[in-house]
Amino acid sequence: MDSTNTNVGQHNSIMTRVLEQNDSVYFSRCQCHMVHNASSEGAKAFTAVTGFDGEDLVVDIFYWFDHSTKKKSKLAEYTNFCDQEFRKIIKQVSTRWLSLKKAVTRILQQYTSLKSYFLSEDEPVSRFKRIHTAFSNPMTEVYLVFYQSALQVFIQLNLFLQREDPLIGAVNSFLMGFIKLLSCKFVPTVVVNASISFQHLLDTNQYLPRMNFLLSKSTF
Numbered sequence: 001m002d003s004t005n006t007n008v009g010q011h012n013s014i015m016t017r018v019l020e021q022n023d024s025v026y027f028s029r030c031q032c033h034m035v036h037n038a039s040s041e042g043a044k045a046f047t048a049v050t051g052f053d054g055e056d057l058v059v060d061i062f063y064w065f066d067h068s069t070k071k072k073s074k075l076a077e078y079t080n081f082c083d084q085e086f087r088k089i090i091k092q093v094s095t096r097w098l099s100l101k102k103a104v105t106r107i108l109q110q111y112t113s114l115k116s117y118f119l120s121e122d123e124p125v126s127r128f129k130r131i132h133t134a135f136s137n138p139m140t141e142v143y144l145v146f147y148q149s150a151l152q153v154f155i156q157l158n159l160f161l162q163r164e165d166p167l168i169g170a171v172n173s174f175l176m177g178f179i180k181l182l183s184c185k186f187v188p189t190v191v192v193n194a195s196i197s198f199q200h201l202l203d204t205n206q207y208l209p210r211m212n213f214l215l216s217k218s219t220f
Helices: 014-021 031-050 054-065 069-081 099-109 111-120 126-136 139-161 171-183 189-194 204-217
Strands: none
Touching (some): 031 139, 054 099, 054 139, 069 111, 111 126, 139 171
């Protein structure tokens, strides 16, 4: 269930009332929320290192074209010139678990057209200038491709958890597979495969220095 105080609070919640009647009932907070929060924290850490905020960019691009037929028509001209298909920009909603990857993918599908538009046009407003700066950076497309790839791991788990058929017998193994796949991005695969428990993979003294070394060698 959702992690609101009404549901799982320590005082006078649905959880406390049920447990008063039957202390054998097991309550699980919403796994989708937890996965979403984990990916959001990862995105914040990525922004802290690179200075690139993918969520801010997709929001800026959406609202630049939203409610403006003239701007959409102008973009359509650029997509035609770049021999790409004009596609509607997808809105990113921070409370929707699956929207960011779709928004990023849609931008990548017509990245050349969008880049041409924002680098060729000139508008004296802050939102346009932010987008212009982003498309002027050759790393922006690389960052978006990274977002698209990294988010897929979280998307697959969320889609699994949102299925309507009974999943209780498969949840544990699927979550363990998710943790294992995510761990392989930071810890050597041979170590992850050999681990009986994932607890020792959280050893920051052993693994964080390796990640810090990789970050220091990157060219962000």
